[in-house]
Amino acid sequence: MKKEVWFGLTIMAAVVLAAFVLLPSPSMMSNGHLGLLMLALVVVAIMLGFPTAFTLMGMGMVFAWIAYRSQNPGLAVQQTLDLMVQRTYSVMSNDVLISIPLFVFMGYLIERANLIEKLFKSMHLATARIPGSLAVATIITCAIFATATGIVGAVVTLMGLLALPAMLRAGYGVQLSAGAITAGGCLGILIPPSVMLIVYGATAGVSVVKLYAGAFFPGLMLAGLYIAYVIILAKLKPSLAPPMSAEERRVPLPAFAEIVSSTVSKRVLPGLMGAIKGKRNAAVPMRTLLNHLFIALLPALAVVLIMGLVFLKVTAPVEPEVPEGVVAMGSAALGTVEEETANAGGLQEPEPESGLQEPPSEEATQAPAASVAAETEAVKPGAPIVAEPVAASERVPAPASFWIGLVSCAVALALFYAMFSFARLEIFKMLLGSFFPLAIMILAVLGTIVFGLATPTEAAAMGSMGGLVLAAAYRRLNLGVLKESVYLTAKTSAMVCWLFVGSSIFSAAFALLGGQEIINTWVLSMDMTPVQFMILAQIVIFLLGWPLEWTEIIVIFMPIFIPLLPHFGIDPLFFGLLVALNLQTAFLSPPVAMAAFYLKGVSPPHVTLNQIFAGMLPFMAIQVFAIILLYQFPAIGLWLPQLLYK
Amino acid sequence: MQKLLLAVDRISTFVGQLFSWLIVALTFMISWEVFSRYALDNPHPWAFDVMSMMYGSLFMMAGAYTLSKNGHVRGDVLYGFFPPRLQAGLDLTLYILFFIPGVFALAWAGYNYAADSWVINEHSNITANGPPVYPFKTIIPIAGALLLAQGLVEIVRCIVCLQQGKWPSRGEDVEEVDVEKLKEMVHVKDEDIARLDAFVVHPQESQK
Numbered sequence: 055m056k057k058e059v060w061f062g063l064t065i066m067a068a069v070v071l072a073a074f075v076l077l078p079s080p081s082m083m084s085n086g087h088l089g090l091l092m093l094a095l096v097v098v099a100i101m102l103g104f105p106t107a108f109t110l111m112g113m114g115m116v117f118a119w120i121a122y123r124s125q126n127p128g129l130a131v132q133q134t135l136d137l138m139v140q141r142t143y144s145v146m147s148n149d150v151l152i153s154i155p156l157f158v159f160m161g162y163l164i165e166r167a168n169l170i171e172k173l174f175k176s177m178h179l180a181t182a183r184i185p186g187s188l189a190v191a192t193i194i195t196c197a198i199f200a201t202a203t204g205i206v207g208a209v210v211t212l213m214g215l216l217a218l219p220a221m222l223r224a225g226y227g228v229q230l231s232a233g234a235i236t237a238g239g240c241l242g243i244l245i246p247p248s249v250m251l252i253v254y255g256a257t258a259g260v261s262v263v264k265l266y267a268g269a270f271f272p273g274l275m276l277a278g279l280y281i282a283y284v285i286i287l288a289k290l291k292p293s294l295a296p297p298m299s300a301e302e303r304r305v306p307l308p309a310f311a312e313i314v315s316s317t318v319s320k321r322v323l324p325g326l327m328g329a330i331k332g333k334r335n336a337a338v339p340m341r342t343l344l345n346h347l348f349i350a351l352l353p354a355l356a357v358v359l360i361m362g363l364v365f366l367k368v369t370a371p372v373e374p375e376v377p378e379g380v381v382a383m384g385s386a387a388l389g390t391v392e393e394e395t396a397n398a399g400g401l402q403e404p405e406p407e408s409g410l411q412e413p414p415s416e417e418a419t420q421a422p423a424a425s426v427a428a429e430t431e432a433v434k435p436g437a438p439i440v441a442e443p444v445a446a447s448e449r450v451p452a453p454a455s456f457w458i459g460l461v462s463c464a465v466a467l468a469l470f471y472a473m474f475s476f477a478r479l480e481i482f483k484m485l486l487g488s489f490f491p492l493a494i495m496i497l498a499v500l501g502t503i504v505f506g507l508a509t510p511t512e513a514a515a516m517g518s519m520g521g522l523v524l525a526a527a528y529r530r531l532n533l534g535v536l537k538e539s540v541y542l543t544a545k546t547s548a549m550v551c552w553l554f555v556g557s558s559i560f561s562a563a564f565a566l567l568g569g570q571e572i573i574n575t576w577v578l579s580m581d582m583t584p585v586q587f588m589i590l591a592q593i594v595i596f597l598l599g600w601p602l603e604w605t606e607i608i609v610i611f612m613p614i615f616i617p618l619l620p621h622f623g624i625d626p627l628f629f630g631l632l633v634a635l636n637l638q639t640a641f642l643s644p645p646v647a648m649a650a651f652y653l654k655g656v657s658p659p660h661v662t663l664n665q666i667f668a669g670m671l672p673f674m675a676i677q678v679f680a681i682i683l684l685y686q687f688p689a690i691g692l693w694l695p696q697l698l699y700k
Numbered sequence: 701m702q703k704l705l706l707a708v709d710r711i712s713t714f715v716g717q718l719f720s721w722l723i724v725a726l727t728f729m730i731s732w733e734v735f736s737r738y739a740l741d742n743p744h745p746w747a748f749d750v751m752s753m754m755y756g757s758l759f760m761m762a763g764a765y766t767l768s769k770n771g772h773v774r775g776d777v778l779y780g781f782f783p784p785r786l787q788a789g790l791d792l793t794l795y796i797l798f799f800i801p802g803v804f805a806l807a808w809a810g811y812n813y814a815a816d817s818w819v820i821n822e823h824s825n826i827t828a829n830g831p832p833v834y835p836f837k838t839i840i841p842i843a844g845a846l847l848l849a850q851g852l853v854e855i856v857r858c859i860v861c862l863q864q865g866k867w868p869s870r871g872e873d874v875e876e877v878d879v880e881k882l883k884e885m886v887h888v889k890d891e892d893i894a895r896l897d898a899f900v901v902h903p904q905e906s907q908k
Binding site: 061063065066099100101102103104105106107108109111112113114115116134135136138139142143145146147148149151152155156159168170171205207208211212215216218219222223225228508511512515516518519522536537538540541542543544545546547548549550551552553600601602603605606646652655656657658659660661 | 716717719720721723724726727728729730731733734748751752753755756758759760762763765766767769771772773774775776777778779780782787790791794795797798799801802803805806808809810812813836837839840873874876877879882883885886887888892893894895896897899900
């Protein structure tokens with residue numbers, strides 16, 4: 055037999071053996087011990103390969119009946135039936151899970167809009183000067199596309215078709231290429247809006263909104279660490295990731311741009327302005343020039359819009375009832391909600407533009423940092439008030455930090471335009487057609503959720519709507535595509551939600567038997583420190599990640615861990631973030647990592663699974679490092695939720 | 701025999717696909733509701749109930765459809781490496797042991813649950829004058845019955861597989877990761893992939 059079978063059989067044998075060793079003899083068994091036995095049995099049964107939802111349902115039913123019978127044999131059957139149907143109904147009317155089909159639908163639509171080819175090409179050109187640029191572009195593309203779609207298999211397959219040939223042809227190492235694709239493709243599980251966080255939120259009773267706010271920066275951090283690793287590796291060992299030649303970096307310019315840059319100026323703004331004013335370029339139609347001038351001015355317009363809105367927000371007259379920052383959905387009065395939409399709704403969407411529109415410029419980071427700082431100030435009540443009074447009499451003067459932000463934005467813009475050549479304009483136009491629609495959509499969906507403008511359900515529905523629009527805009531929306539997306543959505547949602555039906559019956563039975571108390575007393579009797587407990591929990595989850603899927607781990611095992619958290623004073627939100635990062639690792643751990651098999655399916659025959667696994671290992675190490683980082687500095691995850699929902 | 705199997709498959713698929721269009725309705729309804737509340741200042745109190753009913757019906761009725769396409773998540777660490785006969789044997793045992801009793805109990809309990817709801821003419825109590833709940837609760841026994849029928853078909857499939865040593869065919873359906881379609885979407889051909897081998901093999905040889 056193959057080694058995978060032995061691997062699985064060993065785990066199964068270990069579980070059965072552990073159950074025998076740890077449990078007392080049948081005569082001394084209490085109901086609680088039965089609960090533990092049930093847990094061990096279910097792990098074995100799942101590994102036998104029967105659909106998990108029904109394994110859980112059947113086993114939960116049997117053990118619930120046993121539990122009820124020990125109390126009152128006459129009523130046991132009726133009580134079991136009631137329990138089952140009530141649990142099922144509670145899943146059917148669950149207001150958290152309802153966003154799952156919507157996000158899944160959005161993902162399938164975006165996947166079928168076929169943006170990935172353009173996205174990869176434009177990212178590739180935009181990052182051309184960075185060492186290991188192809189791998190960096192791969193990771194960024196994967197991260198964005200995986201975030202928007204959330205379908206690991208499709209992202210890895212598509213990138214295997216697009217990026218792997220490109221990287222191999224450019225002379226990249228097979229392992230590095232495979233690692234970048236698989237690691238990047240799995241990022242979508244962590245970076246919100248991800249279905250995993252909804253499932254965790256529904257299981258653990260943690261607000262999905264807070265989870266999304268919390269997972270945003272750890273997700274970005276992980277992507278950043280991947281990119282940093284690739285860049286450093288490319289610097290140290292250029293043979294693994296040779297830089298692109300100047301020839302490959304060259305962006306073909308349209309005819310008019312050639313004329314303008316050779317006759318007027320190489321830079322976009324002076325070039326276009328000069329061409330419009332002077333009559334030197336009769337060959338170039340005015341329309342083209344004006345269109346391009348408008349495109350070139352978009353970043354400036356975005357900055358002006360944002361700063362204007364921030365200014366309005368900062369100087370808004372103080373009202374007694376204005377909610378600070380943002381209040382969780384539904385708690386704000388209707389009037390103030392509307393006002394918030396007017397302000398923050400506008401604020402949200404253009405924001406990414408200012409930060410992301412300047413990929414070629416090194417100063418890019420300044421602009422978002424500054425505007426974030428300004429916004430932070432705006433959120434804090436009673437920020438130092440320094441600057442001169444404003445025209446409107448009842449308006450509050452803007453704080454100094456706003457002016458500082460404004461100036462630094464202006465400086466960044468000036469630098470950006472100083473470096474804005476026609477080649478960069480072409481790249482910018484490509485990004486405009488691929489990167490920004492996705493990024494803006496993700497940030498709009500996330501922003502409305504995180505800032506409390508819409509519930510996750512509403513944002514998910516708007517996201518699906520955006521997916522429809524996007525697919526239509528790229529002329530991919532037809533009945534066939536819609537049908538496929540709809541049917542796939544139904545199947546995926548049925549899979550996740552029936553799993554919930556099964557697991558909620560199962561965990562009810564587990565609670566009835568009192569298995570939870572035995573685990574509680576057992577864990578508490580070990581007298582662990584919170585750190586030890588945390589490490590133990592993460593190791594257990596990591597090990598479970600081998601034989602089980604993340605859905606199964608969350609719906610079966612989280613209900614066991616969550617009640618223990620208050621004893622150790624651990625925030626379930628923080629725990630959820632660690633678990634999400636941890637399960638992410640499980641996607642990359644050989645020999646069961648699905649991502650590797652998807653990649654193998656589309657790679658040239660001489661790329662072996664072992665090479666792919668070897669390529670994944672460094673990225674797995676980075677994930678472990680990220681877990682440690684998050685553990686050491688919880689603020690990475692908790693800063694945003696704490697800021698928003700004090 | 702094969703015809704009967706596929707006929708039940710078709711019923712499950714038809715019902716599941718019919719209800720899966722609810723996702724489009726759900727998308728439009730929620731988007732309209734958001735627009736109506738923020739822009740027209742006219743929220744509908746029944747919206748919340750209707751949303752969850754759409755979602756609940758969607759996934760419940762798609763359960764049998766998903767089963768007929770073998771789409772429910774399974775722990776396939778081991779399963780995938782088993783020979784078909786062993787797979788079928790295990791599946792058969794567990795269908796009889798867990799699936800049939802569990803789903804039958806659910807359908808039966810759901811039948812009584814829904815019947816009670818019809819008798820008292822139950823309406824949602826989340827908002828005043830909530831919409832009726834009994835049609836929604838009726839979904840449970842219907843979905844349960846469909847699932848049961850599909851489960852019986854799967855059992856027959858297991859038996860056929862035990863006899864013949866290979867799995868009988870299933871109806872065609874759209875796949876989540878359909879490699880051929882994805883290849884077409886990004887214009888990559890098999891020859892292109894094969895040609896890449898040159899880049900994979902050479903660097904290794906030069907290292908040796």
